[in-house]
Amino acid sequence: DAKTTQPTSMDCAEGRAANLPCNHSTISGNEYVYWYRQIHSQGPQYIIHGLKNNETNEMASLIITEDRKSSTLILPHATLRDTAVYYCIVGYSGGYNKLIFGAGTRLAVHP
Amino acid sequence: EAQVTQNPRYLITVTGKKLTVTCSQNMNHEYMSWYRQDPGLGLRQIYYSMNVEVTDKGDVPEGYKVSRKEKRNFPLILESPSPNQTSLYFCASSVSGQGRNTGELFFGEGSRLTVL
Numbered sequence: 001d002a003k004t005t006q007p008t009s010m011d012c013a014e015g016r017a018a019n020l021p022c023n024h025s026t027i028s029g030n031e032y033v034y035w036y037r038q039i040h041s042q043g044p045q046y047i048i049h050g051l052k053n054n055e056t057n058e059m060a061s062l063i064i065t066e067d068r069k070s071s072t073l074i075l076p077h078a079t080l081r082d083t084a085v086y087y088c089i090v091g092y093s094g095g096y097n098k099l100i101f102g103a104g105t106r107l108a109v110h111p
Numbered sequence: 112e113a114q115v116t117q118n119p120r121y122l123i124t125v126t127g128k129k130l131t132v133t134c135s136q137n138m139n140h141e142y143m144s145w146y147r148q149d150p151g152l153g154l155r156q157i158y159y160s161m162n163v164e165v166t167d168k169g170d171v172p173e174g175y176k177v178s179r180k181e182k183r184n185f186p187l188i189l190e191s192p193s194p195n196q197t198s199l200y201f202c203a204s205s206v207s208g209q210g211r212n213t214g215e216l217f218f219g220e221g222s223r224l225t226v227l
Contacts, residue, residue: 034214043115043201043218044154091214099214101146101154 004088009106012082018075020105022088025069031092033064034099035073037084044087044101047073078109113138117202117219124192125227132187132222134202140217142207143185144169145177147198148221154201160185161207192226199223 005023012018024033034049048055048062050071055062061074075082087104115136124130136143144159146169156169160179174196176188185204189196202219 032214036216041148041199041221041223043203043220044216045218046215049214098156099216103153 004090004102006086006088006102006105008103009108012075012078012107012109014080014109014111015077018078018082018107018109020073020075020086020088020107021070022072023070024088024090027068027090031090033062033068033071034089034091035060035062036087036089036101037082038087038104039081039084047086078107080109080111083107083109113217115202115204115217115219117200117222119222120220121223123225123227126193127191130189130192130224132189132200132202132224134185134187134219135183136185136202136204136217137183138204138217139182140204140206141182143179143202143204144216145175145185145187146201146203147171148201149198157187157200189224192224194226197224197226 032049032051035047036044037047038044048057048060050062050064064071085104085106087101089099091099118133141162145157146154148154155171157171157175158169158177160166163179163182166177166179179185200222203216205216
């Protein structure tokens with residue numbers, strides 16, 4: 001499985017956009033990019049995923065570079081409730097979900 | 112409401128006393144999995160199940176057993192718990208099968224286990 005590299009921590013002001021980067025330079029052609037987050041010690045929560053095209057849902061936007069070696073998760077208007085650890089994961093869709101969670105980025109949203 | 116329910120949420124036990132952590136999902140998902148989370152080690156997969164009566168080892172299966180007799184339930188069994196199994200445990204489920212698996216795992220709220 002491809003590995004990902006994320007910053008250990010980031011800060012964001014409430015109401016501003018939070019842009020969380022992820023490098024996945026060894027991603028293979030049919031691997032997806034997934035984003036999850038974990039608030040305190042709650043169960044991880046799925047946010048979004050994509051293959052090649054940019055994706056948007058009610059929670060966030062995912063921007064994947066053309067070479068697919070990196071991506072950015074965008075929370076357009078961060079709130080205090082978005083304070084969490086964000087995991088960028090690459091893996092296959094289909095079969096079973098062998099998603100490997102790394103250390104993630106600890107995002108702190110402050111007033 | 113779609114959910115994955117784990118019980119107990121918190122448990123303190125002693126070495127060698129068998130225990131079971133239950134997991135139930137109400138989404139008719141084929142795939143279920145157990146993870147443990149430890150500081151500095153992230154989430155590691157213990158066991159997973161593709162469907163009823165189909166289970167397989169994950170990355171850290173030693174000391175654990177599972178069963179999948181019904182689609183909705185996937186209990187985690189610690190036959191003889193040891194202190195190194197003190198951890199935060201998560202159950203997760205999703206649809207599976209080629210073309211239907213979106214990679215969206217639904218997680219339970221976690222079970223914090225302490226083995227003395």
